Amino acid sequence: MQLCTVCCEHIPKYKCPVCKIRYCSVGCYKKHKDDCQPMKQATPPAPDLKETRISAGGDWSVEDLLEEDEHADRVPLQRLKELGESEDLKALLYNPHLRQLLLSVDRAENKADAMKAAMQEPLFVEFADQCLKIVEPSEEDDNCSMD
Structure with a gap:
């Protein structure tokens, strides 16, 4: 698992819109922004109104910091909590x-x-499936849990 940079x-x-480092909170973003260095790119990106609003100190949200393609891969917070509360997963992690x-x-x-190598291990596959x-x-599964 990755930790806040x-x-x-x-x-x-969250991900910094300028240098793309990952951080966990507004407090960490505020600490980071003074030392932030833009990533070197072959061609400069077109100006993004969201990034301009963020760097100008305006209101922002998680969605402002995520790339469009990252939205599809987001796991809702409730599902993440369910992972942490799963007795089956806890048993496997022993x-x-x-x-x-x-x-x-x-x-x-x-x-x-x-990941390819790990997926050859039945125990890892069982963990991933869970x-x-x-x-x-x-x-x-959803219908069964409603009964």
């Missing part, structure tokens, strides 16, 4: 082999290759 304590929820697999994926330089049942439940 500024405080190194919490999971980042397994030291699974914890080692998760650490190796998290620390890997090439995350895609690390996460997906919570994050993206099928209609059948």
Whole structure:
């Protein structure tokens, strides 16, 4: 799991519109903005009204800081809470082999290759399936929980 680049304590929820670092709160954004350095790009991007409003100190929201394609991959906060409360996931995480697999994926330089290797492990696949049942439940699962 990635941690806030500024405080190194919490999971980042936002991305700086200028340098793209990830941070967890408005407080961390305020600490970061004084030292912010834009990412080097081959061609300068077109001005973005959202970024202008943010850098000018105007009101902003999470949606302002997310790229359009990131919206599709967002997991609702309620689903994230359900992950943390899942007894099935907690039981799986007692397994030291699974914890080692998760650490190796998290620390890997090439995350895609690390995920491919981890997905060859039945225990990791079971963990991923359990996460997906919570994050993206099928209609059948939703109907069963309503009974």
